Amino acid sequence: METAAAFPLRAPPKLVTRITIVHLIEMIFAGILMVFLVLPAIFKFSLVNASFWQIYGRFYVTGLFGTFFYVALTLPLSVVLGFLMGWARVSRVRIFSWPASLYVNVFRGLPPLILVIFASLFGTNLVPQPIIDRFLSGFRRGDIAVGLAAIAIGMHSSAYQAEIFRAGFQSVPKGQLEAAQALGLRPWQGMRHVILPQTFRLSLPPLGNEFAGLIKDTSILAAIAGTDLVAKSRDLLGILPASGFPIFWIFAVWTVVAVTYFVLTYSVTRGLRLLERKFHTPGLEGISL
Amino acid sequence: MIRVEDIQKHFGALHVLRGITFDVKKGEAIVIIGPSGSGKSTLLRCVNLLVEPDAGKVFIDGVHVNRHGIRHEWVRQQVGMVFQSFNLFTHLSAIENVTLGLTRVKGMPHDQAVEKARKLLARVGLAAKESAYPAELSGGQQQRVAIARALAMDPKAMLFDEPTSALDPEYIREVLDVMTALAREGMTMIVVTHEMGFASNVASRILFMDAGKIIEEGTAEDIFQRPKEDRTRSFVSKILR
Numbered sequence: 001m002e003t004a005a006a007f008p009l010r011a012p013p014k015l016v017t018r019i020t021i022v023h024l025i026e027m028i029f030a031g032i033l034m035v036f037l038v039l040p041a042i043f044k045f046s047l048v049n050a051s052f053w054q055i056y057g058r059f060y061v062t063g064l065f066g067t068f069f070y071v072a073l074t075l076p077l078s079v080v081l082g083f084l085m086g087w088a089r090v091s092r093v094r095i096f097s098w099p100a101s102l103y104v105n106v107f108r109g110l111p112p113l114i115l116v117i118f119a120s121l122f123g124t125n126l127v128p129q130p131i132i133d134r135f136l137s138g139f140r141r142g143d144i145a146v147g148l149a150a151i152a153i154g155m156h157s158s159a160y161q162a163e164i165f166r167a168g169f170q171s172v173p174k175g176q177l178e179a180a181q182a183l184g185l186r187p188w189q190g191m192r193h194v195i196l197p198q199t200f201r202l203s204l205p206p207l208g209n210e211f212a213g214l215i216k217d218t219s220i221l222a223a224i225a226g227t228d229l230v231a232k233s234r235d236l237l238g239i240l241p242a243s244g245f246p247i248f249w250i251f252a253v254w255t256v257v258a259v260t261y262f263v264l265t266y267s268v269t270r271g272l273r274l275l276e277r278k279f280h281t282p283g284l285e286g287i288s289l
Numbered sequence: 290m291i292r293v294e295d296i297q298k299h300f301g302a303l304h305v306l307r308g309i310t311f312d313v314k315k316g317e318a319i320v321i322i323g324p325s326g327s328g329k330s331t332l333l334r335c336v337n338l339l340v341e342p343d344a345g346k347v348f349i350d351g352v353h354v355n356r357h358g359i360r361h362e363w364v365r366q367q368v369g370m371v372f373q374s375f376n377l378f379t380h381l382s383a384i385e386n387v388t389l390g391l392t393r394v395k396g397m398p399h400d401q402a403v404e405k406a407r408k409l410l411a412r413v414g415l416a417a418k419e420s421a422y423p424a425e426l427s428g429g430q431q432q433r434v435a436i437a438r439a440l441a442m443d444p445k446a447m448l449f450d451e452p453t454s455a456l457d458p459e460y461i462r463e464v465l466d467v468m469t470a471l472a473r474e475g476m477t478m479i480v481v482t483h484e485m486g487f488a489s490n491v492a493s494r495i496l497f498m499d500a501g502k503i504i505e506e507g508t509a510e511d512i513f514q515r516p517k518e519d520r521t522r523s524f525v526s527k528i529l530r
Contacts, residue, residue, distance in 0.1 A: 179376035179435075181339060183390040184366040184442060193389060197380045283379045283424025 020270070027266065031259065039255065047252060055245065056236055056253060063232030064260065070218040070228055071264075073147070074154030078214060079207075081154070082161025089162060090169045100162065107159035112217050115152040120224045123148035146226050150218065157214040164210060168203035169195070201276075201284045208272035212265035219261070233257050290315040290477045291368075291446055296335055296345035298328075298501075305331045306342070307501035313446070313479060318472040320488040321481045322512075323498035324524060329481045330373075332498070333448050336479065337368045350445055366394060369439030373451040375431040377423040383434045384410060384419035387441050394442065409437040413467050429460025433467055446477035453484055483528055485513065497521045 035047045053060075088100035107115070124132075124144055136144055172195050180190030222231035233253050240249060291313040298306040305328045313319050321329050334340035336347060338354065338361050347355045354364045377386050387406035391397040397405070410416050413433035423431050432452055439447060449468065453461045465487050472478060472491045482488065488495055489509040497505045497512060497520075505512065505521045513529065516522040 173374075173376075175372060175374050175376035176378060178339060179372065179378065181361070182337060182365055182370040182372075183438070184362045184394040185390065186362055189393050193393060194378055201380060281380050281424075282422040 020274070023270070034255075034259070039252070047256065052249060052252065055243075056233075056249075056256070059232040059236040060229070060256065062227065063229035066227040066232065067215075067218055067229045067264075070150045070153075070221060070226070071215055074150050074157065074218065075211065075214060077151065078154040078158040078161055081158035083165050085158060085162035086165025086169065089166045104159045104162045107155050108163075110156070112153050112156045112220050113223060115156055116149040116220050116224060119152035120145040120149040123152070142225055146221060146224060149221055149224055149226070153214070153217050153220060157210060157217065160210050160213070161207065164203050164206045165199065167206075168199040171202045172198045198284060201279050201281060204272060204276050204279070208269040211268050211272065215265050215268060216261060229257055229260060290317070290350060291336060291479070292346075292348040293332075293336065294346040294348070296332065296342045296347070298331055298335065298340065298343050300331075305501050306335070309345070309498075309501075309503055311496060311503060311506070313477060315477055316475040317493040318476075318478045318480065318491050320492035320495045320509075321479065321498060322483060322488070322495060322524070322528075323504075327498045328501040329498055330450050333370075333450050333479060333481055336448055337365050337370055339365075339370070362394070366442050367444060368446045368448055369442055369444035370448045371432070371435050371439055371450065371452050373454050375423070375428070375435045375455070377431050377435055377438070379423055382420045382422055383415060383426065386423070386434055387438045390438065390442050406437070406441060409440055410434070412440075413437045414463070427460055428456045429463045432456065432460075432464045436464075436467055436471075440471075446479070447471065449478065449480040449482065451481050451483070453482065485529060489513065497524065499524070 039047060085100045085103055088096040089104065091097045091100075124141060127136075127144070127148070132144070139147075176194050176198065177190055180194040181187075185193065218226075218228055219230040221228050222234060233256075237250055237253060241247070292311075294310050296306050296309040297304075309328075309332055311319075321332070323329050331340055335342045335355075336349075338347070342355055345355075346353055349364065349367050352359070377383075378389065381389065384403065384406045387409055388399070388402040391402035391405060392399055407416065407419065410419055413436055415430060415433055415437070418426060418430060418434075421430075423434070426434065436452075452468070453464050456464065461484070465484060468478075468480070469487065469491050480487075480492075492509055494506060495509055495512045496503050497516075497518075499520050505516060505518045511517075512521060513525055516525055
């Protein structure tokens with residue numbers, strides 16, 4: 001908030017606390033334990049293995065970049081869409097709330113895999129040819145299809161986020177808006193300075209959940225022609241038996257994939273917890289037992 | 290200062306206000322009493338147009354305000370309002386609650402707004418609490434911040450909607466003291482309350498409302514000691530006890 005700096009009496013909340021550090025140390029410790037003790041003990045295989053990474057490394061990096069790309073594409077889109085749909089859903093104006101309800105119910109009600117299949121098979125037909133010619137001419141049709149499928153996953157998530165934001169809006173007591181009006185604030189000012197800040201604070205905790213879900217859901221793109229971490233790892237395993245490498249590498253590969261997803265989702269949810277702490281407001285958080 | 294002429298209001302099938310007319314002169318403090326559901330809060334909200342009357346006229350300082358061409362935001366700057374449930378902005382500290390209207394509605398520079406807000410918080414006895422969030426304040430303190438927030442806009446009149454009804458008994462005094470001081474300084478006010486002590490000390494006139502109508506009007510003595518109407522008598526006997 002722009003006004004915060006002018007009131008130095010209240011110390012800004014500590015962002016990195018002892019608990020954050022303890023959590024971090026725990027996680028690193030668990031990772032080291034897994035890689036250096038558990039895996040070697042069970043499979044007589046260490047992930048610190050040059051020939052393994054020589055083969056898998058390229059696949060891993062390409063896949064990881066693919067996953068990053070899909071997340072970077074879908075996450076901002078889903079937040080914006082989810083917020084707008086959530087806002088529209090609480091509107092008293094039917095022409096806003098009704099289409100938003102339809103949107104939420106459709107995209108929430110279909111499995112993301114089905115959405116991905118539809119988007120990749122038929123999605124390109126929905127994009128007007130002039131737009132493809134003008135903005136997407138550098139891409140192959142297949143890539144456009146995967147991009148649309150990624151967007152479909154983002155829309156699936158945005159339906160859930162719309163519900164999160166709707167709950168956020170509805171948790172702001174009616175009296176807040178009344179007080180804003182009584183002060184002489186215009187409707188959009190009341191929205192901007194009174195309702196929205198509270199909606200965001202209330203929506204932050206459940207949003208972390210949803211972001212983690214979205215990151216994991218991008219792996220569904222492996223079912224079509226996606227080039228994410230799961231897809232690239234599977235590609236490697238397709239050629240593995242013929243190449244004469246030990247069969248338990250399969251386990252090693254999926255372990256690396258699992259750990260990567262865990263680290264990704266964990267850092268995003270942790271990051272959101274930091275945001276929660278930054279915007280911490282007495283009276284706008286739940287109870288802690 | 291405030292004139293209400295033959296106000297009508299329906300909520301669906303419910304006829305809440307059935308032709309209310311009254312006048313508040315500059316510097317007067319009017320207390321409205323009446324059983325719950327009698328339309329007191331709705332009447333108060335009609336004055337600053339939080340509720341739009343179905344029929345009738347509202348005048349503030351001679352200006353007919355419930356007509357086309359008058360912005361609601363302008364009307365609400367003329368009359369401050371204090372709510373039963375305080376309605377402080379939860380995400381803002383006490384002083385930010387007071388400065389919000391100054392900077393956003395009046396366009397006052399931030400430093401100037403802070404200076405004014407500090408004076409007002411001091412006036413309601415809360416200079417030390419400026420950086421506390423509403424959840425960290427007692428009910429009485431919250432209500433005093435709410436009064437400071439309304440006063441910040443330099444209103445011509447103040448509306449109080451049962452300002453002490455949601456308070457624990459030990460906090461009622463401090464809020465009434467602030468209101469009494471305000472009335473003594475000549476602030477025009479309309480107060481919906483059941484605090485009979487406050488009404489007797491401060492009110493220039495008391496209006497008794499029932500079923501959407503003003504049943505009786507008079508000084509505290511008239512209403513409390515020799516009510517003319519049966520309904521007034523029965524209500525007063527219940528709350529005086």
